[in-house]
Amino acid sequence: MKSILEAPFIVDMTRALDNMYSHGWDERNGGNVSVMLDPAEVAEYLDTSLVLRRIPMTFAEPALDGKIFIVTGTGKYFKNAKYDPAANLGIVRLAEGGAVAELLWGFTDGGKFTSEFPAHIMSHAVALAKSPDHRVVMHCHPTNIIAMTFVHSLDSREFTVDIWRTCTECLVVFPDGINVLPWMLCGTNEIGVATAEAMKTARMVVWAQHGIYGTGKDLDETFGLIETAEKGAEIYMKTFGHPILQTITDDNLREIEAGFGVKAREGWLD
Numbered sequence: 001m002k003s004i005l006e007a008p009f010i011v012d013m014t015r016a017l018d019n020m021y022s023h024g025w026d027e028r029n030g031g032n033v034s035v036m037l038d039p040a041e042v043a044e045y046l047d048t049s050l051v052l053r054r055i056p057m058t059f060a061e062p063a064l065d066g067k068i069f070i071v072t073g074t075g076k077y078f079k080n081a082k083y084d085p086a087a088n089l090g091i092v093r094l095a096e097g098g099a100v101a102e103l104l105w106g107f108t109d110g111g112k113f114t115s116e117f118p119a120h121i122m123s124h125a126v127a128l129a130k131s132p133d134h135r136v137v138m139h140c141h142p143t144n145i146i147a148m149t150f151v152h153s154l155d156s157r158e159f160t161v162d163i164w165r166t167c168t169e170c171l172v173v174f175p176d177g178i179n180v181l182p183w184m185l186c187g188t189n190e191i192g193v194a195t196a197e198a199m200k201t202a203r204m205v206v207w208a209q210h211g212i213y214g215t216g217k218d219l220d221e222t223f224g225l226i227e228t229a230e231k232g233a234e235i236y237m238k239t240f241g242h243p244i245l246q247t248i249t250d251d252n253l254r255e256i257e258a259g260f261g262v263k264a265r266e267g268w269l270d
């Protein structure tokens with residue numbers, strides 16, 4: 001059996017968490033990440049017939065029964081994951097129709113997965129139904145995205161189009177846009193249901209006055225999505241309240257569509 005601390009799924013995860021922390025998106029224990037793993041790859045590092053603990057879920061997602069995830073622990077700090085992956089992360093397999101998580105590795109101090117696991121699992125199910133390549137759900141607290149939810153309308157289309165206008169890259173990277181949810185209590189099944197519903201039409205969902213969810217096929221792609229949205233929000237916040245002398249116009253957005261071969265979400269450009 002190979003050493004699990006050298007497994008690409010541990011190395012990539014700890015690097016991503018470190019990077020997110022360095023960006024200032026994950027103060028204290030803020031944020032949570034989960035990645036759906038390939039069972040054959042996990043079996044190179046772990047005896048997957050050995051269940052360390054059975055952790056009940058607060059809801060069941062039958063579509064993901066049997067799937068294996070690496071996930072951040074509740075109350076854990078992203079900045080510490082690289083120093084002690086086994087205490088800060090866990091590998092779990094959903095069982096009994098998704099009602100139970102079987103712990104295969106990690107959470108060595110008796111901990112468990114993030115309190116936002118319902119939102120992650122429900123979002124994984126929706127994203128996987130949209131794309132078989134889907135693997136990652138990433139949640140964090142990017143400062144400018146959150147700031148924008150105080151001064152901008154929470155209409156998803158208006159929020160997105162104003163970010164698209166901040167720099168050329170935004171429409172290219174997320175033509176499907178960002179869906180925005182009003183403030184809701186986090187850690188609940190209700191916010192999980194609302195987030196998963198919103199994931200049906202976009203890969204990013206903003207939680208007003210809280211943060212953002214991103215989904216993607218790997219950690220780099222998902223990080224890049226959020227990074228680009230946060231860049232747009234930063235420019236929005238830096239220019240907000242200043243006289244705007246020029247911007248990316250609707251005609252320019254159409255030029256970006258043609259030039260990059262992307263298509264803005266149906267009906268979102270005039």
Ligand code: 2HA
Binds near residue numbers: 032116
């Ligand atoms: O895990 O970010 O939304 C801490 C959080 C809760």
Ligand code: ZN
Binds near residue numbers: 030139141186210211
């Ligand atoms: Zn959060």
